[in-house]
Amino acid sequence: MTLAWVGLLARLVTGGVWIVAGGLKITEPDASIAAVRAYQLLPSSVAEVVGLALPAVELVIGVALVLGVLTRGAAVMSALLFVGFIIGIASVWARGIEIDCGCFGGGGSKVGAASDYPWEIARDSALLAASLLIASVRRTRLALDSVLFERRSAPDADVTEGAEN
């Protein structure tokens, strides 16, 4: 089943990106909050909460995708976040605001950032597609889900039935 292997690859790539993106920001909360503010989309107090919570959520989604735990749920969350990021970058682009996207730490205003926007949107679109693929494949290879949710009690039932006879 090649699709299951492609699903594994998509999980590792997307999950790896999330782990790096989240991990780099967790120890730099002030920069993360400033990066969210720089989009000038959210009210200040909301930007602070998002700046603090987003890296943690990114990290957990990444770990879930790499390990293959609650894979489809994690993939859907991942897809939603990428949609949000694409909207965010498109919106600063449209408003003529030049900022570092703050995707992997950093953030804030940056000269000539507009030339990076197309590539950033392309990257996020590719990762969005990968997330949707993972969500659509029922089972991917080497996922912890198949251990956690295998139908373990079936043999037990056979044994009890056998004992009855």
Next chain:
Amino acid sequence: MSANSKANARAQKAAELRAAQAKRENRRRLLTIVGVVAVMVLIVGGAIGISLLNKKDVKAVAAGSSDYGVTIGDKNAPHSVIIYEDFLCPYCGALEAETRGDLADLAADGKVLVEYRPFNLLGAEGRTYSIRAANAFALVLEKSGPDVAKKFHDLLFENQPSEANADAEAPNDDIIALAVEAGASESDVRDGVDNLSHEDWVTKATDEAHKANVQGTPTIILDGEVFDDGRSVQDLADNLIAAVD
């Protein structure tokens, strides 16, 4: 008949067993999901905890007590505002344009003490404007006093070069011309601007800003607390003026 009923009873028993098994299976599934979600929530909580531990609050020295700024207004005014800025930062320029007139009026009315603290945030990678402008500001402050320095500060922001091409757009001669326009004498500032006579001042001002955990510009401190209530620079400026007035 007895064989038939026996078969029925067996089938029923098997069905019951299957139902019980399905129930156990569902329960286990649910518990697994709950367990995994609980672990995820724990990790999110832990990561947010790490973030909070790493969060640095801005601890600026009180308005009017830094050696690296220029102050307007009454020391005993009910409010104090500190603005950390880089002469090159476009948002600082935008904030200046939005707030300068109102802050000056409010300071003149005795409602607020305002201290502008320029430092070097953006002068790097061969870009010297931030350092040259802050150096000239320090020089003018020393030679011509705070009133001229404040006017020079305003003129630097009114004539702010673009971040991308600052050094070509704003050579030393332009900076000197603005200093003279503000009221400094050219003989006082010419050499110092060309030789970066107050580069040490700029370095120390920058160290002080870093020590205060100022991470970006503009950073506004209202009555000792970081003020960042606003989506855009415009909002921020309006809210700041409303808070002080």
